[in-house]
Amino acid sequence: MRHVWKTLVLLLALVIDSALGSYIGILDISPSFLLVTVIAMAMAGEFAEAGIYGLAAGVLWDLLWGRTFGFYSLLYLYAALGARAFLEMVYKNTPVITAGITFAASLLCEAVLCLVNFTIWGQGNFWYDLFRYIIPTAAYTAIVQMLLFFPITRLSRPKEERGTRL
Amino acid sequence: MSNFFKSKFFIILAIVTVVILILMAVSTITTDRANPAGDAVGTVMSPVQRVFRSIGDATGNFFGRFRSNASYREENEQLSARVAQLEEETRELNALRNENERLRGLLSLGETYTEYEMVGARVIAKDPGAWYSAFKIDKGTTSGIRKNDVVMTSAGLVGYVYEVGTTWSNVVSVIDSRSAAGCVIERTGDTAVVEGSVELMNEGNCHLLYLSRDAGVAVGDFVETSGLGGIYPEGLLIGKIKTLSVDSQGLYYEAVVEPAVDFERISEVMVIKTEA
Numbered sequence: 479m480r481h482v483w484k485t486l487v488l489l490l491a492l493v494i495d496s497a498l499g500s501y502i503g504i505l506d507i508s509p510s511f512l513l514v515t516v517i518a519m520a521m522a523g524e525f526a527e528a529g530i531y532g533l534a535a536g537v538l539w540d541l542l543w544g545r546t547f548g549f550y551s552l553l554y555l556y557a558a559l560g561a562r563a564f565l566e567m568v569y570k571n572t573p574v575i576t577a578g579i580t581f582a583a584s585l586l587c588e589a590v591l592c593l594v595n596f597t598i599w600g601q602g603n604f605w606y607d608l609f610r611y612i613i614p615t616a617a618y619t620a621i622v623q624m625l626l627f628f629p630i631t632r633l634s635r636p637k638e639e640r641g642t643r644l
Numbered sequence: 645m646s647n648f649f650k651s652k653f654f655i656i657l658a659i660v661t662v663v664i665l666i667l668m669a670v671s672t673i674t675t676d677r678a679n680p681a682g683d684a685v686g687t688v689m690s691p692v693q694r695v696f697r698s699i700g701d702a703t704g705n706f707f708g709r710f711r712s713n714a715s716y717r718e719e720n721e722q723l724s725a726r727v728a729q730l731e732e733e734t735r736e737l738n739a740l741r742n743e744n745e746r747l748r749g750l751l752s753l754g755e756t757y758t759e760y761e762m763v764g765a766r767v768i769a770k771d772p773g774a775w776y777s778a779f780k781i782d783k784g785t786t787s788g789i790r791k792n793d794v795v796m797t798s799a800g801l802v803g804y805v806y807e808v809g810t811t812w813s814n815v816v817s818v819i820d821s822r823s824a825a826g827c828v829i830e831r832t833g834d835t836a837v838v839e840g841s842v843e844l845m846n847e848g849n850c851h852l853l854y855l856s857r858d859a860g861v862a863v864g865d866f867v868e869t870s871g872l873g874g875i876y877p878e879g880l881l882i883g884k885i886k887t888l889s890v891d892s893q894g895l896y897y898e899a900v901v902e903p904a905v906d907f908e909r910i911s912e913v914m915v916i917k918t919e920a
Contacts, residue, residue: 496780497694499772506846508772526653533660543771543778543814547671548664555660591773595821595842607842 483633484519484531491515492538507611509619510584512539513557514626517580520558521571522634532558553590557583573627580623584616687784687810694768694782746912749798760877761917763787765795767910768812777820777845781913784809792875794916800881800904801825801869802913813915817907818882819850826872827852827882834859835870838882838901848907849886852899859897863888867901877918 491511499508516535520528536554540547561579565571592607747764765781783789785808795802795815803817816823823840836855844850852867865885871878883903891898 495772496769499770503772510772529657529660542780548668551664552661552668555664559657592842603843611842611846 480633485534487630487633488512488515488519488531488535488538492535492542496542504618505614507614507618509615509622510587511622511626513554513584513587513619514580514623515630516554516558517561517583518576518623518627518630519634520561521565521576521579522631523562525559525562525566528558528562529555532556549594553587557587571631573624576627576631577620577623581616581620584619585612588612588615687812694766746798761788763789763915763917765789765813765913765915767913777817777840777907778806779815779817779910781813781815781915782811783915784811784813786810787915788917789813789915790917792918794876794880794918795913796880796916797905797910797913799906800883801876802905802907802910804875805915815913819845819848819903819907821845823850824873825876825882826870827867828870829855829859829861829885830866830868832860832865834861835872836867836897838867844900849900849902850883852885852901853891853896855897855899857890857895857897861885861888861897861899875918877916 491514494511495508502508512535516532519531523531533551533555535558536551539550539554543550561583564579565575568575589608589612592604592612596604763783765783765787767779768782769780771778781795789805789808791805791808793805793813795804801818803815803820803823805813806816807814818825818838818840820840821842825838826835827838828835834856836859837853839851839853841851855861863885867882867885869876869878869880869882881904883901883905886900886902888897888899890896
């Protein structure tokens with residue numbers, strides 16, 4: 479049942495991103511609810527589970543928007559695994575730590591997208607984009623993570639673990 | 645660490661990564677339709693996206709109304725309930741009139757471009773990232789839409805269809821950083837290329853490049869498609885020149901073009917079946 483709910487939350491995040499992204503944007507900066515969900519789920523679940531949900535999120539994004547299938551799949555898979563690996567090092571899952579990891583994951587994902595955009599399409603000015611879009615998007619996404627941390631984490635952890643700290 | 649590389653998890657991860665890389669390579673071979681899995685997901689998701697989009701519209705309208713009412717109260721504290729009601733009715737009538745005008749404009753497109761068959765569609769989702777300007781419309785192959793069909797509003801050119809599902813299509817706009825189109829300056833007949841860029845995309849503008857230094861263009865000149873490039877037919881209004889400068893090599897003029905279409909508020913479009 480937990481996995482059904484997690485899948486539904488993942489789909490909801492995808493729909494919110496694509497249908498409501500422009501309404502919650504500030505100065506053309508919108509947070510990624512999908513990344514927030516993926517990182518929160520990765521931090522609250524097992525290692526393999528983190529990979530599966532990261533991959534699933536990326537595959538869904540690729541199917542909906544990706545022109546090159548697999549790009550977002552890899553990005554989200556490794557973002558989720560990276561977040562989970564970091565948790566192994568700190569042994570602590572708090573809103574601030576998860577928001578920090580979300581900030582880093584968003585920063586990396588957006589930077590990769592910017593560089594790919596530059597490499598393939600010859601578009602973009604990395605330093606301008608870094609301060610105008612990449613860092614603000616990462617910050618906004620991290621703030622959203624802090625707000626949504628508890629509901630997503632509670633949903634993601636097995637019933638027997640709920641109410642306990644990691 | 646060496647145990648990790650021998651673990652079952654690492655082997656599965658490596659296999660998944662290789663499979664995805666192969667899929668990436670395969671998917672770069674363009675097809676006219678979305679892959680079956682993408683089509684299925686898009687078909688299931690588009691009604692949900694449409695509902696959320698409507699919620700977003702309603703919420704945006706609500707807060708917009710709240711803001712205007714708040715400022716109005718400051719200026720007119722004696723505003724009566726009757727006036728407020730009339731204003732509400734006027735707003736609703738204005739909204740209906742605007743929608744009517746938009747739809748009439750779209751219909752008139754059919755009269756302008758009689759040689760093409762057209763299909764009306766609604767925008768149901770937008771690519772939320774900062775890097776691309778793409779959106780999803782609620783019509784697909786069942787409405788006869790095909791890849792590379794041109795998308796317009798009554799104001800001007802929007803973009804083209806890059807992926808088609810059964811009941812949805814993905815459209816890449818002219819301001820998208822992946823977009824480029826041959827264009828002509830309406831007044832002088834000089835040709836150039838209109839190209840999207842990340843920096844200008846978020847302002848709703850695009851670049852005009854490779855315009856000859858001999859061209860007698862000026863700020864405010866209208867830019868249309870030239871018909872070169874194979875996707876856009878000739879004579880579709882793209883926008884007007886906002887700023888004009890000489891490129892870094894001093895060989896050509898380059899300009900910022902303000903598209904005729906407001907991509908922030910786009911809700912209804914017409915798809916021109918260019919291959920019909």
